Amino acid sequence: MFSSKAEQLPGKGLIFIGTYAHSLEPVQITIEKGILAVLNGVIVAAEKSPGDIACIKQKFPEVEWEKVELQSGQFLCPGFIDLHVHAPQFPNAGLGYDMPLLEWLQKYTYPCEQKYSDVNHAKYVYKSVVEKMLSCGTTTACYFGTIHRESTLELAKAVALAGQRAFIGKVNMNFGCPENYSESLEESLEETKKFIDGVLELKNSLVKPIITPRFAVTCDSKLMTGLSKLAEANSLHIQTHISENTSEVEFVKELFHGKNYTDVYDQAGLLTNRTLLAHGIYLSDSELELIRERGCTVVHCPNSNVSLKSGICKVRRLQKHTVNVGLGTDVSGGYSASMLNCMRSAIDASIVTFFPDSESSPLTYNEVFYMATSGAAKEEISSFNANDSLTDSEIIQKFIYTGDDRNIIAVYVDGVQVKTGLKSSQ
Numbered sequence: 001m002f003s004s005k006a007e008q009l010p011g012k013g014l015i016f017i018g019t020y021a022h023s024l025e026p027v028q029i030t031i032e033k034g035i036l037a038v039l040n041g042v043i044v045a046a047e048k049s050p051g052d053i054a055c056i057k058q059k060f061p062e063v064e065w066e067k068v069e070l071q072s073g074q075f076l077c078p079g080f081i082d083l084h085v086h087a088p089q090f091p092n093a094g095l096g097y098d099m100p101l102l103e104w105l106q107k108y109t110y111p112c113e114q115k116y117s118d119v120n121h122a123k124y125v126y127k128s129v130v131e132k133m134l135s136c137g138t139t140t141a142c143y144f145g146t147i148h149r150e151s152t153l154e155l156a157k158a159v160a161l162a163g164q165r166a167f168i169g170k171v172n173m174n175f176g177c178p179e180n181y182s183e184s185l186e187e188s189l190e191e192t193k194k195f196i197d198g199v200l201e202l203k204n205s206l207v208k209p210i211i212t213p214r215f216a217v218t219c220d221s222k223l224m225t226g227l228s229k230l231a232e233a234n235s236l237h238i239q240t241h242i243s244e245n246t247s248e249v250e251f252v253k254e255l256f257h258g259k260n261y262t263d264v265y266d267q268a269g270l271l272t273n274r275t276l277l278a279h280g281i282y283l284s285d286s287e288l289e290l291i292r293e294r295g296c297t298v299v300h301c302p303n304s305n306v307s308l309k310s311g312i313c314k315v316r317r318l319q320k321h322t323v324n325v326g327l328g329t330d331v332s333g334g335y336s337a338s339m340l341n342c343m344r345s346a347i348d349a350s351i352v353t354f355f356p357d358s359e360s361s362p363l364t365y366n367e368v369f370y371m372a373t374s375g376a377a378k379e380e381i382s383s384f385n386a387n388d389s390l391t392d393s394e395i396i397q398k399f400i401y402t403g404d405d406r407n408i409i410a411v412y413v414d415g416v417q418v419k420t421g422l423k424s425s426q
């Protein structure tokens with residue numbers, strides 16, 4: 001659909017004419033036959049009627065505009081945001097679901113991640129990880145790397161080169177892990193400082209470091225406290241795992257003298273309004289209250305929760321506590337890097353919890369669309385094809401339930417095209 005003719009040139013603007021979907025509110029997708037104007041990488045106008053083109057031309061008289069008419073059944077929507085994904089684990093996607101979390105980590109995951117002590121292995125894998133993510137329409141991702149600074153910097157470079165927006169975390173873990181995949185307290189903090197500098201040296205406003213203590217099972221209190229100080233000193237986001245599996249929750253209690261998971265993180269200073277907590281299946285009411293008070297976001301990873309047989313997160317319960325909730329693919333706990341699949345899994349999981357607890361209604365496609373696109377995606381657009389005999393609203397719904405990532409044929413970050421030509425129906 002977007003031929004080279006339609007690619008944005010300096011000094012030129014693009015006006016897309018057709019249907020676009022956006023989700024500035026959780027329960028509503030607004031769909032309009034309208035126009036979207038992109039200038040120098042930024043959406044400068046989103047209007048309701050092609051008649052408004054004259055106003056845009058008047059507002060930007062010096063700009064030469066090129067019109068791109070969407071065909072029947074095509075529409076624009078924000079790029080997807082994957083709030084929790086392990087880049088080094090992509091080679092393991094779909095493997096090893098015969099074990100629960102703690103055993104799965106030891107048998108499959110740590111050995112897979114240990115291989116990234118080889119920077120060449122990292123370069124090779126991370127290039128295709130980023131390509132895969134963009135091909136799924138994921139324009140923003142929060143990536144876990146490994147404990148290896150240089151290899152994780154390669155992930156940041158691959159992301160920067162492809163034009164994706166991302167938060168990149170060098171993983172920290174200093175106990176309870178294999179000898180060949182562990183670091184000392186001092187090493188972990190020093191390497192993280194160097195990692196932050198390394199990412200900042202890329203001078204790419206779309207790529208940021210994120211503080212990444214793996215979880216309370218593999219980080220001691222000193223490490224977690226040191227990391228929270230680093231986050232504060234550098235105004236950084238934090239990502240970690242919480243309350244994913246019942247054995248893990250019990251183990252954390254044992255390790256930290258009876259404290260619950262949330263208190264362990266809170267006492268280390270890790271709970272801030274820039275903290276992403278993956279999973280959160282077994283949080284108590286008081287833990288949820290504290291998480292809400294601190295302003296953290298819980299990342300729901302439904303595909304992973306089912307694959308690893310961890311349990312099912314009751315998103316409605318989190319919402320009742322007014323905890324902010326986003327979505328993550330969690331590859332390779334989850335087997336699919338697709339946010340479309342993640343949205344479907346979120347709906348399925350919610351329907352499953354609805355049966356024994358039918359007071360609350362299951363999540364709707366509008367709600368999961370919002371969760372997968374909210375926040376920073378306002379200026380990103382992606383496009384795809386759909387069945388043209390349906391109404392606009394039905395097209396979006398059908399895309400979420402049955403759409404195929406291979407239909408995503410152009411991905412934009414801040415209006416700049418970063419990937420095209422995957423498939424076109426023409």
Ligand SMILES: O=c1[nH]c(=O)c2nc[nH]c2[nH]1
Pocket residue numbers: 086101105109214215241244304330333
């Ligand atoms: O799904 C998960 N994937 C991981 O890599 C991990 N590490 C700690 N806890 C985890 N959960």
